Amino acid sequence: MARSNEVNLNECKMVVPLNTWVLISNFKLAYNLLRRPDGTFNRHLAEFLDRKVPANANPVDGVFSFDVLIDRGTSLLSRIYRPTTAEEPQPNIAELEKPVTAAVVPVIIFFHGGSFTHSSANSAIYDTLCRRLVSLCKAVVVSVNYRRAPENRYPCAYDDGWTALKWVNSRPWLQSQKDSKVHIYLAGDSSGGNIAHHVALRAIESGIDILGSILLNPMFGGQERTESEKRLDGKYFVTLRDRDWYWRAYLPEGEDRDHPACNPFGPNGRSLEGIKFPKSLVVVAGLDLIQDWQLAYVEGLKKAGQEVKLLYMEQATIGFYLLPNNHHFHTVMDEISKFVSSDC
């Protein structure tokens, strides 16, 4: 049985391409330096090390982006990505918020990952991912720069997601021509997937229509130690210790991992039976140690009669969707594209 800090480098090098291994190992080691044992976080160093990219109103490969301040009070920024159109290959500076012209334009509200603590909407890896989503789904992508832990605990990230959802839903320029409504999807990876779920819950309660939820390696957990956690601890870039740290940083002080934010179908969770929850696409990496929680999430949805499609990528590790150099990446991107276009 692997101890948390026993490092099994050879195994994970076999299953991912070398450049992916370099990228994720780099993150892993850098993140190790940032987390302090007392639960505080070296935010300055984190921001210094994070590779960021500016928005670019000039289209690159048919996608342009610009940042918008959605809420002054919380300094909530979002980066909007839009596809260029045949009629408008070069957007006009005064018209970046020009109304979408197609009959149906999916608007994907994206929550980046980072275990509630790392990364930003303008992190290079997420800027790249969002651009891909635009091209893939012919969608507008709104990447939310939510407040992070440990400085901002639950429910700040959900509150920011909710603020962003309301904002998106109320933009006339995002309404599809067909029905003058904004066609909204929620998406996120890791903690972003968790946020997507909870924002979807709030949306249902408030009557905002969500067409679908895309959860990439969503971050869930619980008090119990599951079989996958024990088996995979420390093997593929992630340890139980670091997972515990991030939950302690995000959840309210004194709460354990059976808090519904972490464990939505656990002892403190609620059943979604009878609720009109959006259809979900859940991607689980077979080498992710928290997969048992992710699979439990899928079961929870199914038991409540909700529509959910599980994509279990056996040999995939965390972060496989960051670089397009493996077949899991392409499989998942295809599925996402189908998931989003099936409402057209």
Place this chain on the structure above:
Amino acid sequence: MVLYDSATLGGSCSGSSSSSSSSKPPPLQQRQQKQQDIDGFLAGAGYRVRSSELRKVAQRLERLETAMVNSPADLSQLASDTIHYNPSDLASWVDSLLSELTQPPTCPSEFIMDPVSNQTVVSDAWTTAEPHMPQVHQNISYEQQSLNNQLTVVPAMEEDSGIRLVHMLMTCAECVQRGDFSLATSCLEDMQGLLTRVNTVCGIGKVAGHFIDALSRRIFQGIGGGSVNGGSAYENELLYHHFYEACPYLKFAHFTANQAILEAFDGHDCVHVVDFNLMHGLQWPALIQALALRPGGPPLLRLTGIGPPSPDGRDSLREIGLRLAELARSVNVRFAFRGVAASRLEDVKPWMLQVNPKESVAVNSIMQLHRLLGSDPNRNSPIETVLSWIRSLNPKIMTVVEQEANHNQPGFLDRFTEALHYYSTMFDSLEACTVQPNKALAEIYIQREIANVVSCEGSARVERHEPLSKWRTRLSGAGFRPLHLGSNAYKQASMLLTLFSAEGYSVEENDGCLTLGWHSRPLIAASAWQAVSDGTADFPA
């Protein structure tokens, strides 16, 4: 108000990528990456690693992990104490960490602002164990950041009038570029009318008003512009001082430059700082105090301050010098001051600075180099002349702070658009300041810049801001190489922000340089340079 980033959208073609595959950088960057065999996927994630070195970097990462696992040290403490440089260069970052883990932690000198006394204090860190300077990694920057990449951040539109104002400003500017002054004039009238219906106290209304004024000036007075910077030296200094107080841009500039200069002077006993624009000498008390507290004692410090001649017989440069000397005396730093009066930087000759060959020299330029970019086809370009004599001084360091904007493009509409974005963001950030009269006078300071960018041409247009990417090319070509600003400078700058300013400001690391911006749009960039010692210019890779 919504304003988006211009990035030369308004008119001329700006080289957007024509490639068909996923997310590739603009063509020039691509070619450079290919030439240097840089892994394209990692580049997309912000890291520069040669494909041929991937395996080596992977091995180093493995070693680093093992070292981290086996290290008895508290890793997070180690991380805090270490100075990190240029994280994009993954190989060297990993190496520097590896060497940290195998030798005692460094104790860098640090500047901190004491929130109580508002004075800079040097941190205790280096009064403990034997301090030694952290490794400085001299990495040449391979990439050329696309000039098209600029940040766009704006609050959501509050009223339609705002959008219309922006439209009309653009239309007017376009008319001006085309030479259609009668249409431009009627645009102006429409805009004046619209202004009365828009809130001009803040937001788009306020900055639009300044741009409308600047356009009027251009249309009616011609591009000689009258004397936009017509204020006396005294007025300029006053406005500058209030701009310094009202927002953190100049404090960041001074702070970051001082940190770099302090590090460069480590171990040197005779040091000479050349300040390209002394003003009230606001930058120097902090450096004097930090030098006073240096272990091993302060060096002999000479300061040469360059500034415009005083009209009324006062020698204001000397007065500032005397005050600084007084301060230096009070902290036991041997100090000598010399003032060099010149109306233009290009009129300064190196012999006026009287640099002693035994001294270590620091050249400090806060928003001055761009003034040398005005072109006169009949003369040698002033920037080249000045950079060349700076180089001849063989300075230990040259600190350069410039506005992070592309206000020197040849096309008027492009410049106008860029300025509209830049200054609305800057005005937006000023809203966070509530202290008067700082804020009002700071606005006038900025307004003068706007007027110069928009309504002047030729030698009258001195506000020729260029972005960091252009300065990198220019300085590399002139025989300088970058000295990277590290995580300690980053951290100090971030802390400075929390002490002094509102939420919304952000410091970012950009390939060894630091930028300060508002809501993720960088507005000012600080960098440090050293002359390449072999006497030949360094061509950009």
